[in-house]
Amino acid sequence: MQPDLIIRNAKFPWRNRLTEGEIVISSGKIIKLCKSFQGRGEKIINASRKIVLPGLIDVHVHLRDLNQAYKEDYYTGTCAAAAGGVTTVLDMPNTNPRTNSAKIIKMKKHIASKKAVVNVGFFSLFPNKPDDIRELAREGVVAFKVYPEDLRETSSSLHIFFEAAAANRKLVAAHPELPLQETYTSPHQFLQLHTSFVETIAALTYTEPAIKTNCQLHLCHITSEFTVEIVKKMKTCFPLLSCEVTPHHLLLTQDALEKEGSPLKVLPPLRSKRDIKALWKAINQGIIDVVASDHAPHQKAEKEIPFCEAASGFPGLETTLPLMLTQLNKGRITLQRLVDAFSERPAQIFRITNKGKVDEGYDADLTIIEPKKIDKIKPENFHSKAKLSPFEGWKTKGKPEITIVNGIVVMEQGEIVAPQGTGRIIEINK
Numbered sequence: 167m168q169p170d171l172i173i174r175n176a177k178f179p180w181r182n183r184l185t186e187g188e189i190v191i192s193s194g195k196i197i198k199l200c201k202s203f204q205g206r207g208e209k210i211i212n213a214s215r216k217i218v219l220p221g222l223i224d225v226h227v228h229l230r231d232l233n234q235a236y237k238e239d240y241y242t243g244t245c246a247a248a249a250g251g252v253t254t255v256l257d258m259p260n261t262n263p264r265t266n267s268a269k270i271i272k273m274k275k276h277i278a279s280k281k282a283v284v285n286v287g288f289f290s291l292f293p294n295k296p297d298d299i300r301e302l303a304r305e306g307v308v309a310f311k312v313y314p315e316d317l318r319e320t321s322s323s324l325h326i327f328f329e330a331a332a333a334n335r336k337l338v339a340a341h342p343e344l345p346l347q348e349t350y351t352s353p354h355q356f357l358q359l360h361t362s363f364v365e366t367i368a369a370l371t372y373t374e375p376a377i378k379t380n381c382q383l384h385l386c387h388i389t390s391e392f393t394v395e396i397v398k399k400m401k402t403c404f405p406l407l408s409c410e411v412t413p414h415h416l417l418l419t420q421d422a423l424e425k426e427g428s429p430l431k432v433l434p435p436l437r438s439k440r441d442i443k444a445l446w447k448a449i450n451q452g453i454i455d456v457v458a459s460d461h462a463p464h465q466k467a468e469k470e471i472p473f474c475e476a477a478s479g480f481p482g483l484e485t486t487l488p489l490m491l492t493q494l495n496k497g498r499i500t501l502q503r504l505v506d507a508f509s510e511r512p513a514q515i516f517r518i519t520n521k522g523k524v525d526e527g528y529d530a531d532l533t534i535i536e537p538k539k540i541d542k543i544k545p546e547n548f549h550s551k552a553k554l555s556p557f558e559g560w561k562t563k564g565k566p567e568i569t570i571v572n573g574i575v576v577m578e579q580g581e582i583v584a585p586q587g588t589g590r591i592i593e594i595n596k
């Protein structure tokens with residue numbers, strides 16, 4: 167039998183270095199890596215002058231859908247992912263309705279399995295009763311997400327939920343901020359309220375029950391020098407701790423937020439140059455494990471309004487890889503570290519088996535990039551329903567050209583070429 171797909175003249179990261187050869191794919195898997203494959207394939211891709219990366223796993227994505235499908239739905243959100251070289255997304259649970267029961271998870275899996283063009287896994291909020299964590303775990307949720315509101319609960323109830331998550335071998339991902347009285351009108355007041363110090367206190371507040379219950383903890387979008395220091399120290403005694411950073415916190419400053427206001431509003435807020443320097447050092451050293459987009463689609467009418475009413479967040483699936491490849495081309499990060507932060511570490515942390523590497527036996531989730539291709543960020547061309555970006559007009563160097571999910575080409579030169587339902591639902595049951 168002929169293999170389904172052969173990628174010829176491929177350069178790909180393999181065992182810590184860039185190697186050259188051919189990638190042979192059958193039934194959605196990489197069946198062989200070799201110097202030269204003697205044989206024909208159903209389909210051939212010539213990847214000369216390109217680099218084949220393991221498909222990106224974006225662990226922080228708001229696909230919305232359900233009652234907020236006007237902002238994004240599983241089809242448009244996963245098209246945006248495919249266009250950005252992302253082959254697996256983990257969907258956040260702050261949806262309408264809230265994702266906190268097996269019933270909602272079942273419904274999400276059912277709808278997404280029909281619409282998604284990349285693989286999708288689901289986060290849940292903590293359910294009303296800790297005992298219901300078991301049922302959610304049986305549905306294969308990838309992890310539980312806690313938000314600042316959860317810190318309004320008593321610390322003993324937080325312990326009980328962490329204990330139940332740990333008993334079911336589930337990771338808890340935390341938005342490290344505190345519940346605050348949102349009494350700001352200007353960006354300046356917003357920054358004075360959502361300080362980097364608040365983030366560090368919240369990170370410590372979540373770390374305490376995680377350590378006591380031996381529960382795996384992932385800190386979402388960390389932004390501050392203080393938090394980096396705490397994470398660095400904590401990791402030495404608590405190896406179940408991991409964290410992520412977003413491209414916007416690496417590339418945009420609080421000065422820009424003060425100047426531009428609503429379009430740059432995001433939680434946690436953008437930070438100082440000093441914080442940004444610490445984030446770059448930490449991502450390069452692996453103290454920050456993962457780069458994730460925090461793709462948060464909103465309509466223009468919800469963003470381009472007075473600051474205190476403007477929605478926070480912006481889409482990121484289609485800008486993350488070109489922005490970070492631009493930084494690679496500037497020498498600010500290595501390819502090895504990028505591959506680790508985009509694919510290998512996410513797969514390890516969230517225990518997504520058979521993904522995150524280009525290797526024999528792994529799923530054929532691959533992103534072929536043109537490493538030197540010059541482009542410009544144009545939100546009007548996004549597949550996301552959110553046609554806006556704080557990076558609008560930025561020049562980029564390095565671009566995803568082909569995205570392959572489970573051995574099927576889903577994106578080629580910006581076009582989606584696979585039908586709805588090509589993506590699979592990721593369930594973590596171990």
Ligand code: DOR
Binds near residue numbers: 228432434480
């Ligand atoms: O800016 C943000 N937007 N931060 C979050 O944590 C949530 C997100 C959203 O859902 O829009």
Ligand code: ZN
Binds near residue numbers: 226228258460462
């Ligand atoms: Zn988020």
